[in-house]
Amino acid sequence: MEPKDQPLTVALRIRPLNDAELEEGATVIAHKMGDQMVVLMDPDEDPEDPLRTQRSREKTFIFDTVFDQQASQEDVYLATTQHLVEGVISGYNATVFAYGPSGTGKTHTMLGMDAEPGIYLRTLSDLFQAIEETRGHADCSVSISYLEIYNEVIRDLLNPASGFLDLREDARGTIQIAGITEVSTSNAQEIMQLLTKGNRQRTQEPTATNKTSSRSHAVLQVTVRQRSRGTDLAEEVHVGRLFMVDLAGSERASQTQNRGKRMKEGAHINRSLLALGNCINALSEKGGSRAQYVNFRDSKLTRLLKDALGGNSRTVMVAHISPASTHFEESRTTLLYAYRAKNIKTRVKRNLLNVSYRIAQYTHVISDLRGEIERLKSKLEQQEKEKRREPGVRGAQGRAGHTAGATSLGRPGRPAPLGPP
Numbered sequence: 344m345e346p347k348d349q350p351l352t353v354a355l356r357i358r359p360l361n362d363a364e365l366e367e368g369a370t371v372i373a374h375k376m377g378d379q380m381v382v383l384m385d386p387d388e389d390p391e392d393p394l395r396t397q398r399s400r401e402k403t404f405i406f407d408t409v410f411d412q413q414a415s416q417e418d419v420y421l422a423t424t425q426h427l428v429e430g431v432i433s434g435y436n437a438t439v440f441a442y443g444p445s446g447t448g449k450t451h452t453m454l455g456m457d458a459e460p461g462i463y464l465r466t467l468s469d470l471f472q473a474i475e476e477t478r479g480h481a482d483c484s485v486s487i488s489y490l491e492i493y494n495e496v497i498r499d500l501l502n503p504a505s506g507f508l509d510l511r512e513d514a515r516g517t518i519q520i521a522g523i524t525e526v527s528t529s530n531a532q533e534i535m536q537l538l539t540k541g542n543r544q545r546t547q548e549p550t551a552t553n554k555t556s557s558r559s560h561a562v563l564q565v566t567v568r569q570r571s572r573g574t575d576l577a578e579e580v581h582v583g584r585l586f587m588v589d590l591a592g593s594e595r596a597s598q599t600q601n602r603g604k605r606m607k608e609g610a611h612i613n614r615s616l617l618a619l620g621n622c623i624n625a626l627s628e629k630g631g632s633r634a635q636y637v638n639f640r641d642s643k644l645t646r647l648l649k650d651a652l653g654g655n656s657r658t659v660m661v662a663h664i665s666p667a668s669t670h671f672e673e674s675r676t677t678l679l680y681a682y683r684a685k686n687i688k689t690r691v692k693r694n695l696l697n698v699s700y701r702i703a704q705y706t707h708v709i710s711d712l713r714g715e716i717e718r719l720k721s722k723l724e725q726q727e728k729e730k731r732r733e734p735g736v737r738g739a740q741g742r743a744g745h746t747a748g749a750t751s752l753g754r755p756g757r758p759a760p761l762g763p764p
């Protein structure tokens with residue numbers, strides 16, 4: 344099937360006002376209008392000011408979907424991610440990433456809580472159920488890895504003792520993480536326990552805006568290999584990769600009053616996010632024209648997300664903001680950023696493992712050889728018949744017949760050239 348250009352799906356989630364914001368006397372300035380629109384009002388604007396319309400910073404944005412505080416975890420999953428599951432099983436890549444400032448709900452959306460699980464668990468449950476339904480005509484295996492990128496180093500969240508890991512590109516140009524733990528199981532709850540445990544290993548410290556702020560980018564990678572069970576050797580192996588990414592907060596260090604270590608770390612986080620922003624900018628120019636130079640190599644995050652952004656992946660960005668008047672600036676920046684990402688187009692194609700090509704080739708060779716055997720058998724039978732019809736010249740003919748047979752059949756280990764069937 345021909346690769347298809349697909350625009351990035353961009354959704355926006357606005358979380359409820361939190362206690363700290365209420366205590367500060369913040370008001371709601373981000374309003375959802377209909378299913379796709381959000382209006383961000385400027386809190387410094389006086390609605391009575393007659394000059395307001397000329398210098399208003401109030402802005403309206405349209406996304407593929409907008410969720411406000413009424414939206415449940417299930418609503419978010421159904422509208423953003425559920426449609427990707429089937430594709431991953433049949434060999435397409437997909438990526439979902441949560442973007443936004445610290446404390447706006449990225450981890451809530453991706454991981455969630457036991458009572459309100461997020462995208463990770465819902466996706467895995469649907470994935471395993473769909474795989475169960477393919478049983479009988481296909482064999483599927485699933486492997487899962489979970490890592491964090493913190494200050495430009497990669498750590499295995501399922502085995503933090505393994506130290507820092509390296510990114511490598513394989514012969515097909517796919518980015519691999521050398522030495523990462525891969526867990527194979529078909530029990531979503533079991534994986535959730537691993538992820539929750541892994542998430543506790545995530546570099547997490549209080550910032551001015553979030554008491555349990557994740558300081559790293561977390562990447563859950565799910566690989567599904569589907570082998571179609573055919574009656575002959577014409578088997579195909581499809582490999583679909585799903586990335587689910589919970590990015591670190593995108594706020595600027597100065598805005599969160601972070602000092603010292605937090606500020607240095609902010610610079611690192613922002614280096615990855617800056618690289619991501621640069622890629623998004625370059626890709627969104629001219630509707631994601633591949634002529635535009637895009638530097639994915641600038642950070643670990645962009646190297647890992649290369650396919651998700653510029654290559655072979657169905658990609659969904661879930662941007663997050665606080666509705667509070669006290670966060671106007673960072674909400675505005677986030678909305679502009681997410682709005683830009685809507686111009687990105689990826690080129691999606693189904694992944695077929697090379698091995699399947701070889702199997703397909705073997706099938707051709709085997710059917711050619713079968714044809715050849717049939718042809719030689721009938722030739723032998725023909726010769727036998729001729730021998731029986733001419734008993735008088737048995738001696739000389741017999742030897743000649745034997746020689747002809749040996750030539751056609753070939754000696755063991757030296758195949759005869761294949762003639763036309």
Ligand SMILES: Nc1ncnc2c1ncn2[C@@H]1O[C@H](COP(=O)(O)OP(=O)(O)OP(=O)(O)O)[C@@H](O)[C@H]1O
Pocket residue numbers: 357358359361412443444445446447448449450451452553555556557558590591592593663
């Ligand atoms: N839609 C929501 N409904 C209810 N509570 C929410 C929602 N979104 C976020 N929260 C709560 O807000 C707090 C901060 O959310 P979360 O930790 O998910 O933010 P984050 O964007 O991942 O932050 P950071 O980048 O600092 O890690 C959490 O206590 C979370 O439960």
